[in-house]
Amino acid sequence: MSEFVEEARPVPVAERLVPMEVDGLTVYVAVHEVGHRSGTEHEIGGGRQRLEDALDGLMGVTRAVVGRLREAHATRTRVQFGCEFALESGSVVAVVGKARASSAFTVELEWEEQTAP
Numbered sequence: 001m002s003e004f005v006e007e008a009r010p011v012p013v014a015e016r017l018v019p020m021e022v023d024g025l026t027v028y029v030a031v032h033e034v035g036h037r038s039g040t041e042h043e044i045g046g047g048r049q050r051l052e053d054a055l056d057g058l059m060g061v062t063r064a065v066v067g068r069l070r071e072a073h074a075t076r077t078r079v080q081f082g083c084e085f086a087l088e089s090g091s092v093v094a095v096v097g098k099a100r101a102s103s104a105f106t107v108e109l110e111w112e113e114q115t116a117p
Contacts, residue, residue, distance in 0.1 A: 015030055015031065015032050015033075016030075016031060016087070018031050018049060018085075018092055019049070020054070020092065021050050021051070022050075022051045022052075027051070029051070029054075030085070031084075031085040031086055031087045032085070032086045032087070032095075034086045034088045053091075054085060054091075054094050055094060057093060057094055058083055058096065061096055062079075065079055065105065066079060069109065072109055074109040074110055075111050075112040076108075076109070077107075078106075078108040079105060079106070079107050079108075080107075081096055081104055081105045082096075082104075083095055083096045
């Protein structure tokens with residue numbers, strides 16, 4: 001008899017707008033607070049957040065996915081994914097693939113047949 005055990009994950013409980021710096025300008029990004037009770041205040045650490053810092057983790061995911069797919073030696077590769085932002089321990093982080101019925105990544109690989117010269 002197999003037993004299903006669900007991993008404990010942070011659950012977004014509130015959404016708020018956080019000012020972030022992008023190329024010297026201020027933009028407001030909608031973020032979900034993760035792991036805090038609804039109605040409690042939470043301080044955003046380190047002053048003004050930078051969008052580039054929030055995207056650093058996303059770039060690591062991108063490099064890992066693209067690096068692995070290159071092993072398929074496809075003629076053309078296309079990877080598409082979306083992300084949301086969360087506020088975790090006072091920092092804005094990118095969140096890829098929330099638990100949903102749909103896939104977090106869409107991957108297309110194409111191979112062209114080589115013709116003899």
